[in-house]
Each structure stands twice: as C-alpha cells, then as structure tokens.
Amino acid sequence: MTPLHLAGANLELREVEPEDTDALLAIYGDPGATRHLSFEPRTREQVEAITARSIDSARATPRTEYCLAVTRRGEHRLIGYARLATEPQQAATIGFALHQAAWGKGLGTETVHLLCALGFNALGLHRIWAARSPLNEASARTLLRAGMTEEGRIRDHVFVHGAWRDSITYSILEHEWTPIEGADAAKVMARPAPPA
Template sequence: MTPLHLAGPRLALREVEPGDTDDLLAIYGDPESTKHLSFEPRTRDQVEAITTRSIDSASAVPRIEYCLAVTHRDEHRLIGYARLATEPQQAATIGFALHPAEWGKGLGTETVHLLCALGFNVLGLHRIWAARAPLNEASARTLLRAGMTEDGRIRDHVFVHGAWRDSITYSILEHEWVPIDGLKTDESRRA
C-alpha cells in the first residue's frame, strides 16, 4: 500500500491510524457534530470499528473506499474525517465531518477540494457527488463554494433520529472542477 497524502493551503488528508480514535470520537460521538449526518452519535466501540475499517480499506485491492483523516497542513492531529467511495462509471460519492471547533473557517470547502483532487487527479474519475441534510445550510454553502451544482432531492433517503429524512444532492464533473491555489497531490508522502 502506498500511503495517500494530499495537501491544500491549510489542510491535508492522510490515512487514518489507530491513534485517531479519540479525536474521531470527539466528532462522531458529539450530538452537535452529528445532528445533520446520516447517523446518530456513535459510541466509542462504534468509532473504534470505523477506525479499523478505515485502516483496512486502505489495503484493499482494488481500493474502492478512501477513509481519510483531515488535519491542519503541518500538523498530525485529526480534526475531521473525509470519505470518498468509488462507484461504477468513473464516479464517487464523498462526505466529511469536521470538529465543531473548526466550523465557520472555510475548511469544509478546502476538504471538498482535496477530495476532488483525489477523485479527479489521482483516480481519474469523471463525476463526484455528495448529499446533505435539507436543514444543513452550511453544507449547502460549502458544496456550492467548492464548485458543485445542486442536482436535486432524494426523498426518504436515510432513517435517522427515528424518522425518514430526505437528502439534497450535489455533483461536479471533472471538466468543471477548478483546483484551489496551493493544492498538492502526493500519494507517497506520509503526514
């Protein structure tokens, strides 16, 4: 396995490591962090399983899922979690979550750009899409700022908090994506 590392002006994506569990639990175990996600707050055991699955997915052949730690560019500590899952027809779905202390700084937009760099520059994809909760207006602004286009609504897409919830979908095509300045793709460097 060649470790994946992508760097932007302020953030980097790296492979998930066993020591990331506590920082991931601070995101996925927090009701505020997960209120717009497709699942309820996770327990420590559930987050440990996510960490293990993320590490295992990095060595799968072929690799179809990239579960990555989001860090500040020159730091190692996980401040977010990003995922790209490939699909047939040169496509992938993406998703991410940042620690609430990092909200409102434009880091979500940079995270989407890093995921697009992975998809378009590294994997040679044609289309990347994402979904958000209808009430998550911050996510709508993030996805639009990253260059994505709103595609539509998937009705009753996820069952969360005891009820069915719609999702609003967005996509971007390879020829539409414009990388941000300072973006660097380097699969061989470890953060």
C-alpha cells in the same frame, strides 16, 4: 496508492491510524457535530470499528474507499474525517465531518477540493457527488463554494433520529472542477506520506 497524503493550503488528508480514535470520537460522538449526518452519535466501540474499517479499506486491492483523516497543514491531530467511495462509471460519492472547533473557517470547502483532487487528478474520475440534510445550510454553502451543482432531492433517503429524512444532492464533473486558487491543491496528487 497507499499510504495516501494530500496537501492543500491549510489542510492535509492522510491515512487514518489507530491513534485517531479519540479525536474521531470527539466528532462522531458529539450530538452537535452529527446533528445533520445520516447517523446518530457513535459510541467508542462504534468509532473503533470505523477506525479499523478505514485502515482495512486502505489495504484493499483494488482500493474503492478512501477514508482519510483531515488535519491542519503541518500538524498530525485529526480535526475531521473525509471519505471518497468509488462507484461504477468513473464516479464517486464523498462526505466529510469536521470537529465543531473547525467550523466556519472555510476548511469544509478545502476538504471538498482535496477530495476532488484525489478523485479527478489521481483516480481519473468523471463525476463526484455528495448529499446533505435539507436543514444543513452550512453544508449547502460549502458544496456550492467548492464548485458543485445542486441536483435535486432524494426523498426518504435515510432513517435517522427515528424518522425518514430526505437528502439534497450535489455533483461536479471533471471539466467543471478547478483547484482552489493559489493553493497547493492545484498540484495535489497521491504520494507516499512523509516519514513520521
């Protein structure tokens, strides 16, 4: 299933490339963009390692991790990073981060829908789940709009910014998921990336 390419109404998910490092650093190196994530801002060296790991994970057999660049439809520049990691029992966890300039435009919801399309349509999963910081209300709205259900709280789930932090968890089951109405995401399947 490599290379992977998924298209929605406004966004596309594609494989990460070495040239994405600078755009990813603009997200993962930004204290504002990482304020609610499970880690502190990354250095260039750390982001280079994330880029390399993402590329390596696409070559793994079997593939259990999908680390993908989020781009605007028809454009190539990375504006976000999305991840789906499979687990036993036909399940996966998802996460994503968008550049601050892309916030507040519904692109997070579409990113979650595309990850669900990958998981349910292409990978045959039964359950997908996500976690957010208790203070990240924007993420709560995004996950709920995408059709996920709040499940509960994991206490002291991550150690970040020098303290333990809880996480609020959400999930969606295959029979609960419906694609974004009127969007190409309804028919999304993994397919070879278009030629460059």
